[in-house]
Amino acid sequence: MIKNIQANDKWIVHTIRTSNEGIFNSAQINLFYGFFDEKMIDIIQSIVEKRLKTLEDNDLVHLDIQPLGIIIFKQGSKMFIAVSSREEGSPYLTREKRDDELDTAFITRSANMKEVLEVIKKVSFVDSTILLLGESGVGKSMVAKLIHKYSSRSNHPFLSVNCGAIPEPLMEAELFGYTNGSFTGGKKGGKKGIFESANEGIVFLDEIGELPLNMQVKLLEVLQEHCIRPIGAVKQIPINIRVIAATNRNLLELVKQKKFREDLYYRLNVVPIEIPPLRERTEDIIYLARHFLKQKASKYGIFKTFHPEVEESFTHYAWPGNVRELENIIERLTITTEDNEIRLQHLPPFFQSLTGKTKQNDEQSTLMPLKQAKEMVEKELIMKAYTLYQSTYKAAKALGVDQSTIVKKLKRFREEGREE
Numbered sequence: 395m396i397k398n399i400q401a402n403d404k405w406i407v408h409t410i411r412t413s414n415e416g417i418f419n420s421a422q423i424n425l426f427y428g429f430f431d432e433k434m435i436d437i438i439q440s441i442v443e444k445r446l447k448t449l450e451d452n453d454l455v456h457l458d459i460q461p462l463g464i465i466i467f468k469q470g471s472k473m474f475i476a477v478s479s480r481e482e483g484s485p486y487l488t489r490e491k492r493d494d495e496l497d498t499a500f501i502t503r504s505a506n507m508k509e510v511l512e513v514i515k516k517v518s519f520v521d522s523t524i525l526l527l528g529e530s531g532v533g534k535s536m537v538a539k540l541i542h543k544y545s546s547r548s549n550h551p552f553l554s555v556n557c558g559a560i561p562e563p564l565m566e567a568e569l570f571g572y573t574n575g576s577f578t579g580g581k582k583g584g585k586k587g588i589f590e591s592a593n594e595g596i597v598f599l600d601e602i603g604e605l606p607l608n609m610q611v612k613l614l615e616v617l618q619e620h621c622i623r624p625i626g627a628v629k630q631i632p633i634n635i636r637v638i639a640a641t642n643r644n645l646l647e648l649v650k651q652k653k654f655r656e657d658l659y660y661r662l663n664v665v666p667i668e669i670p671p672l673r674e675r676t677e678d679i680i681y682l683a684r685h686f687l688k689q690k691a692s693k694y695g696i697f698k699t700f701h702p703e704v705e706e707s708f709t710h711y712a713w714p715g716n717v718r719e720l721e722n723i724i725e726r727l728t729i730t731t732e733d734n735e736i737r738l739q740h741l742p743p744f745f746q747s748l749t750g751k752t753k754q755n756d757e758q759s760t761l762m763p764l765k766q767a768k769e770m771v772e773k774e775l776i777m778k779a780y781t782l783y784q785s786t787y788k789a790a791k792a793l794g795v796d797q798s799t800i801v802k803k804l805k806r807f808r809e810e811g812r813e814e
Contacts, residue, residue: 410473422477457695504675518544526640528669531718534640538598550595558604576626603643672713686724701737
């Protein structure tokens with residue numbers, strides 16, 4: 395077996411003869427760095443170390459950690475570790491999800507999400523501007539990629555821009571490009587902007603509510619005239635692109651506050667698609683959780699299942715971070731849970747009381763600390779108020795607190811959802 399692998403130049407084989415030797419050799423480590431960051435490499439090393447401790451003579455274990463394959467084999471006092479790449483190039487670079495990932499990302503049983511998917515398929519075949527609406531983490535960027543996949547522009551670029559991530563002084567240069575000598579420090583020969591680079595394809599403008607007013611005027615020109623003028627250029631450049639915008643903010647409210655142009659709002663709001671939050675499609679939660687568990691278990695080469703109480707607690711949780719929060723929690727549980735079955739005690743503390751069952755006979759059952767209980771109730775009330783009013787001002791008034799308190803708490807809840 396090992397001789398066959400050693401003869402195959404696609405596999406890098408390392409022989410461990412003594413306990414002092416490292417698990418991977420330098421060639422294998424270099425291969426890992428082409429695909430993963432240091433934190434991920436540490437996790438892989440920990441998984442392999444655990445498998446090595448349980449190996450018996452002539453045991454062979456195969457780990458599928460996409461896009462790498464790892465084979466561990468024990469023969470007498472020697473242990474062999476072989477690593478091979480299944481892809482060319484580095485997937486550590488930003489890229490679109492594969493088609494199979496896009497399809498499975500929309501596992502749904504809920505009627506409201508099925509309606510959204512029907513709308514997505516219909517609008518994909520036309521060139522109308524689309525405005526995706528919904529809370530953070532509901533999957534707006536995934537919807538945009540799915541529209542691109544189904545559209546006639548699928549063989550052309552899909553470029554995604556987070557309007558809140560680009561510093562305002564650099565925004566115009568990034569979106570529209572610039573000519574040679576336009577400003578000090580610019581690239582010699584000038585640079586194409588995102589709109590020109592995406593010609594014939596789709597530009598996805600995420601967090602469109604964060605776009606500065608001066609850039610809103612220029613975006614309006616792109617949508618109306620189908621052309622751009624790079625910084626320093628005299629003539630306009632015609633372009634053929636489709637724009638998909640997304641936001642988790644109330645754009646009409648921003649229009650009233652003079653923070654968003656009314657004419658741009660109506661230009662973007664040709665086909666609005668509201669993506670429901672996870673708490674409004676509870677039928678999907680268990681199916682999504684099982685899908686993510688299977689996905690993560692395959693990624694890390696381990697087997698895990700959920701205890702029924704865990705699935706029940708998932709359906710009672712509000713999921714302020716939506717699908718992103720669910721996926722992050724599943725990944726964390728997959729990595730950190732030692733047992734094959736993920737039980738209630740493995741979950742973060744705020745899940746412990748969500749099953750609605752009395753656990754008087756459970757030796758591991760404990761009372762929740764008062765501080766933790768207060769935080770949980772506070773979070774639930776704030777999320778309900780904000781969902782009801784869609785305004786931090788109105789939510790603060792209903793709860794009898796300052797608006798700044800609501801803003802800070804919501805920001806913290808969303809950060810927690812991303813980090814889980």
